[in-house]
Amino acid sequence: MGSLGDANNKKPWVETPLHESPTLSRAAGCRIFLKLENLQPSGSFKSRGIGNLVLTEAAYHKAIGSTRPLHFFASSAGNAGLAAVSATSALGYTSTVVVPTTTEESIVEKLKVNGASEVIAHGPTLLEADLYLKEVAMPRAEARGEIPIYVSPFDNEAIWDGAATMVEEIHRQMPDGEAPDAIVCSVGGGGLLAGLANGMERVGWGSEVQLLAVETKGADSLYQSWQAGQLVTISGITSIATSLGVVRVCQRAFDLLARKNVTSLVLEDAEAAMGCWRLADDERIIVEPACGVSVALAYDDRLRQVLRPFDKNKKVVIVVCGGSKISVDALVQYKAQYAERARELAAQWAGMSG
Numbered sequence: 364m365g366s367l368g369d370a371n372n373k374k375p376w377v378e379t380p381l382h383e384s385p386t387l388s389r390a391a392g393c394r395i396f397l398k399l400e401n402l403q404p405s406g407s408f409k410s411r412g413i414g415n416l417v418l419t420e421a422a423y424h425k426a427i428g429s430t431r432p433l434h435f436f437a438s439s440a441g442n443a444g445l446a447a448v449s450a451t452s453a454l455g456y457t458s459t460v461v462v463p464t465t466t467e468e469s470i471v472e473k474l475k476v477n478g479a480s481e482v483i484a485h486g487p488t489l490l491e492a493d494l495y496l497k498e499v500a501m502p503r504a505e506a507r508g509e510i511p512i513y514v515s516p517f518d519n520e521a522i523w524d525g526a527a528t529m530v531e532e533i534h535r536q537m538p539d540g541e542a543p544d545a546i547v548c549s550v551g552g553g554g555l556l557a558g559l560a561n562g563m564e565r566v567g568w569g570s571e572v573q574l575l576a577v578e579t580k581g582a583d584s585l586y587q588s589w590q591a592g593q594l595v596t597i598s599g600i601t602s603i604a605t606s607l608g609v610v611r612v613c614q615r616a617f618d619l620l621a622r623k624n625v626t627s628l629v630l631e632d633a634e635a636a637m638g639c640w641r642l643a644d645d646e647r648i649i650v651e652p653a654c655g656v657s658v659a660l661a662y663d664d665r666l667r668q669v670l671r672p673f674d675k676n677k678k679v680v681i682v683v684c685g686g687s688k689i690s691v692d693a694l695v696q697y698k699a700q701y702a703e704r705a706r707e708l709a710a711q712w713a714g715m716s717g
């Protein structure tokens with residue numbers, strides 16, 4: 364059983380609805396349940412893992428009798444940064460986010476609005492921003508008498524324990540207390556996948572429930588590692604699903620591929636984009652392509668092909684992981700750019716049925 368921070372602190376994430384979607388169920392040909400993590404305070408499931416990391420650190424420093432103030436540090440212009448600042452501000456702690464100088468002003472503004480104490484733009488890429496954070500900003504905080512704490516986005520036990528709470532909720536929320544046949548999630552660094560696997564063990568679904576781990580082509584570091592039979596670092600990220608853009612997954616995620624019930628899948632950017640615009644049309648929910656790629660599995664016979672055995676009574680939970688880097692303009696542009704390719708791919712999936 365993992366630890367869940369400090370029981371005295373309120374949790375900086377919320378219990379989200381599990382919505383059985385008639386429209387997506389019709390499209391998929393089986394029962395589709397959407398776990399609505401887009402409703403987390405930070406706009407993505409990362410509120411759970413990063414929230415639990417903040418709680419766990421706070422509990423630890425309280426237990427060892429630290430009196431110096433805690434100061435949390437994250438280098439992310441994306442959902443991890445948003446989750447870090449929203450969790451720390453909800454719990455009353457200071458936070459600094461370092462982002463590359465190329466980061467749009469609207470994102471810097473969003474980090475501030477969501478509670479960042481300080482946003483520093485430094486260096487051409489996230490690598491330089493992260494180095495600056497660790498080598499300059501954190502030592503400075505230490506010199507000021509604070510306790511600097513690094514918020515890692517996915518490779519940490521506390522992150523996985525936080526994400527695992529999602530499965531405990533699903534376990535309570537499934538109708539008639541039945542287990543789903545499969546859970547679908549997106550994979551960047553693999554923190555969500557690792558957390559779901561931990562949660563499945565906790566509720567006794569360790570081997571009976573299939574776990575479908577989805578990436579986009581061009582951000583497929585888990586799939587490439589699976590193909591190579593070892594953990595590999597891919598040469599770069601070429602996908603529009605930037606929140607999945609981690610060149611090397613965590614060891615824990617790679618190790619999970621050895622399990623019979625874990626499957627790694629790759630779809631194209633056009634499919635990730637299609638998942639976004641169809642979810643907007645069918646459920647009036649707007650998410651990033653990083654999330655759309657999981658939703659895409661509900662459309663055009665994809666589940667029929669990847670979930671075996673398949674029939675209309677199968678119950679599939681799709682983690683709607685959310686994400687803030689999306690707008691109506693971006694959706695419109697994705698549709699113009701990818702609709703034709705999405706139609707071609709839909710025809711290919713349908714052609715595989717027989």
Ligand SMILES: *Cc1c(COP(=O)(O)O)cnc(C)c1O
Nearest residue numbers: 442550551552553554555685686
């Ligand atoms: C971070 C993120 C992911 C990937 O999560 P990992 O734990 O890095 O695998 C997927 N979708 C969204 C919206 C994210 O923010």
